[in-house]
Amino acid sequence: MARKITYQQAINEALDQEMSRDQNVIVMGEDVAGGAGSPGEQDAWGGVLGVTRGLYHKHPGRVIDTPISESGYVGAAVGAACCGMRPVAELMFVDFLGVCFDQIFNQAAKFRYMFGGKAETPVVIRAMYGAGFRAAAQHSQCLYNVFTHIPGLKVVVPSNPYDAKGLLIQSIRDNDPVIFLEHKALYTMEGEVPEESYTVPFGEAAVVREGHDITIVALGRMVQKAQEAAAELQKAGIHCEIIDPRTTSPLDTDTILESVEKTGRLIVVDESHPRCSMASDIAGLAAERAFASLKAPIRQITGPHAPVPFSDALEELYIPSAAKIVAAAKSLKEYR
């Protein structure tokens, strides 16, 4: 059986293999080395949760700790990418997007278009996202929909270790700016990951489970919730098909629509807020292009339109649960 490693190790391995393959790949961000340059440097921590641990010593000079200034180092990464480097900048928590958004959406995302296709910006911006860590409203958001809205950015939301490694390698090799989002709660998830380098292409959804009654499109950590729900629903004789888009931009609309045409029922599970979300985007897609196949209303299961609460009890209620998916699926199956 193939080797099993965690989501976190898969990300580390992807960075390591790409840094070995291409000297232009550098890693930069707050504490990504962690202690580098100080007397305790052999204890380099490797990022706030240790994802980049070990890279500093393997790739001397190419894992760069930056000041706490997202606008500064994200801008520097974008500039370095324009000049031929392949920087992987870590934004730590995606919630810090606000202070460096201009560098991303008005600079990196626009260069190829505004310079007539002559400029390339092969920068990757990694960030942690998601609720469930008791990290409160400023460190728990799911902002992939914000990036997805902006043409010129590619947005990656891996749900498992295999995809995390292959999609990160693809992100580093891609010649456009890529936002690579890692759910904190998935870091310890184990899965089979080949030792060799490999890529997973953008815009290719994974069909995680096949079924003919209901299509569940789920992103990131929500894929696990959908799998729990589908296992439960199977016992009730309801066969769910689970689709993990893997990238929200580009989005594999064909795989989603083909599935909805087969099942006639759609649930979208998205951990972010409901308004202008991936859930509403995918629901709109199906309503517009698969309307004739629908046997029941489309259901969106998301967090509420409210900041993520700090209270344990409230945070658990905030996150879409398998139970909510099960209830929605049963109501769709019974509709008419």
Next chain:
Amino acid sequence: MSAIYPITMPKWGLSMQEGKVNGWLKQVGDTIEAGQEIVEVESEKIAGAVEAVAPGLLRRQLASEEDVLPVGGLLGVIADASVADGDIDAFVTEFQSNFTPAGEDEEDQGPTPQKIEVKGRKLRYLKRGEGGEPMVLIHGFGGDLNNWLFNHEALAADRAVYALDLPGHGESSKDVGEGSLEALADTVADFMAAVGVDGAHLVGHSMGGAVALMLARRHPARVRSLSLICSAGLGEEINSAYIDGFVAAGNRNALKPVLADLFADSSLVTRQLVDDLLKYKRLEGVGQALSTLSGKLFVNGRQSSVLAQGLGALGKPVLVIWGEEDRIIPVAHARALSGGVQVEVLGNRGHMVQMEAANDVNRVIARFLG
């Protein structure tokens, strides 16, 4: 005479935890011979049929179409007409109350693949069974040791059976060197030496058959017999659209129609099979390996090496098995063979005959080896 036999969900491969019932081929009350196919079952990787282990009447169907059962779960019951209904019900009740599905974390996963370094190349292999005259299973172009999923355990009933990943395939090193049949055959011979197998019965599928033939020519002392399944190396024709399509396909939509040519029943091409092959094809070095091999072995749409003439001169027992509907290498290659070669053609089966008609293939090989 009054024995009661359970029919249970089989375990096809290491990762199989549960299977889905696709449909019953026999109904309650039907008379059943041992070895007859009774119920069709599907894992996430492949669909197949469960055989009766003993003769009798099919007395109970305990799972319906679409039901998902854990491995080892009770599908049905076979017993003579003389067994009372009450006894059968008691058997079922007892079975169900004693049955606990094997958890994913449990140790009892059976043998697991190993890796061995052979002349600078890492080769993955899986050994099943012990003793006897050993056997080596050699997969075809783009395949891996999992191609023997339905054969390996059955063939290993009374001998040690090794299935390996050829260079460029599965989890073995992706360097195929010059990509010639000679080089592949030498690698398999080196592998045999490394695992301490002096002489073995070789079973090769497709390109693996040609590798086995070449091995018998170059290292005759290592070969006791040859079982060649839909084998390359016995004629010039080959479906070059398949080879080229397989090498070129970069996504599901491109690969799926290509794979349909592998089976007589193309519904056997499951999404999982396509996804697994895509994962393999996306590994660094695989594209290069497949191009090198196809450029060497299948030139201008023809097979470069035809070894059929030398079969008799090898002085080894040779068995040739073919699926009549093979759309990759024509069955005519089997029918053209003569003199001392045992040829078995299985109707209504395709190129992956060892998967499509696993039970038949296993029996033919077992009989051939005596």
